[in-house]
Amino acid sequence: MGAVGLGCMPMSWGYSASQRHGDRSVRTVHAALDAGVRLLDTADMYGPFTNELLVGRAIKGRRSEAFLSTKCGLLVGDQHIVANGRPGYVRRACDASLRRLQTDVIDLYQLHRADPEVPVEETWGAMAELVTAGKVRSLGLCAVGAHAPRRSGAGPFAGTIRQLERIQQVFPVSAVQAELSVWAPEALEELLPWCAARGVGVLAAMPLGNGYLTGTLKPGQGFEPDDLRARHPRFTAEMMAANQPVVAGLRRIAERRGASVAQVALAWVLRQGPHVVPVPGAKRERWAVENAGAAGVVLDDRDLAEIAGLPPARGSWD
Numbered sequence: 001m002g003a004v005g006l007g008c009m010p011m012s013w014g015y016s017a018s019q020r021h022g023d024r025s026v027r028t029v030h031a032a033l034d035a036g037v038r039l040l041d042t043a044d045m046y047g048p049f050t051n052e053l054l055v056g057r058a059i060k061g062r063r064s065e066a067f068l069s070t071k072c073g074l075l076v077g078d079q080h081i082v083a084n085g086r087p088g089y090v091r092r093a094c095d096a097s098l099r100r101l102q103t104d105v106i107d108l109y110q111l112h113r114a115d116p117e118v119p120v121e122e123t124w125g126a127m128a129e130l131v132t133a134g135k136v137r138s139l140g141l142c143a144v145g146a147h148a149p150r151r152s153g154a155g156p157f158a159g160t161i162r163q164l165e166r167i168q169q170v171f172p173v174s175a176v177q178a179e180l181s182v183w184a185p186e187a188l189e190e191l192l193p194w195c196a197a198r199g200v201g202v203l204a205a206m207p208l209g210n211g212y213l214t215g216t217l218k219p220g221q222g223f224e225p226d227d228l229r230a231r232h233p234r235f236t237a238e239m240m241a242a243n244q245p246v247v248a249g250l251r252r253i254a255e256r257r258g259a260s261v262a263q264v265a266l267a268w269v270l271r272q273g274p275h276v277v278p279v280p281g282a283k284r285e286r287w288a289v290e291n292a293g294a295a296g297v298v299l300d301d302r303d304l305a306e307i308a309g310l311p312p313a314r315g316s317w318d
Contacts, residue, residue, distance in 0.1 A: 041070075
């Protein structure tokens with residue numbers, strides 16, 4: 001690990017529909033591969049399904065250049081998302097993903113969420129069978145978010161660690177995907193040390209804080225109704241204004257380093273360990289190439305101390 005990946009979700013799902021352009025997204029994937037990006041991350045629920053179709057189109061003829069990661073376990077309805085961890089469903093979902101991605105093997109197959117109605121060991125066992133069958137090369141788990149309900153006194157990723165310890169008894173976990181960024185560092189407390197001690201990779205999701213840590217978003221700018229940030233507790237006008245000191249601190253370091261604000265934010269994630277890969281989303285070629293360049297930005301102890309001294313990010317949940 002130690003490089004920057006590409007999160008493909010924003011190309012098809014979660015962000016403003018008016019900004020989705022299939023041909024441009026394909027060019028963005030190509031630009032990322034040309035810049036040295038290898039990890040492409042998607043999921044069957046993104047769209048749903050359309051993001052895998054897009055990635056499959058983008059890597060046609062370039063499959064050998066990509067480390068392909070996708071996910072199963074969540075079903076999207078009109079107004080809801082539900083987990084499905086039944087073994088039969090997992091097998092069908094994998095076959096469908098392989099068809100959409102136009103490949104005969106998935107490099108990393110991740111469980112998006114455990115099904116509360118199915119023991120996670122059963123779901124993981126079905127996923128392990130896919131490795132044996134040669135359809136999947138390795139398995140990963142997406143962490144339950146740090147702001148999800150948890151037991152009193154438990155750490156922010158205690159539930160995820162409990163799941164990891166259970167499924168490790170069935171088949172090895174190769175990677176864990178969890179939110180990790182300058183404004184969401186909770187995974188550093190327990191999850192990253194747990195992974196490092198066991199040789200498990202970490203895919204750092206939302207390393208640019210859903211775009212806020214790029215320094216390009218302005219308080220009160222508003223978002224389209226279908227954009228997930230329109231309902232995010234850190235993207236109200238009040239909270240975006242309150243968190244400006246975080247961006248200002250990153251900008252000071254960026255000016256000193258001759259880098260962009262986004263590259264500094266990603267370089268901070270990379271400094272958290274050789275087993276950590278930030279997976280920023282991007283919809284445009286320019287951003288994908290800029291993000292890839294973060295691997296060449298080296299932060300020193302002074303930079304890290306300045307980032308550690310930034311005020312903690314606030315949200316309307318605080």
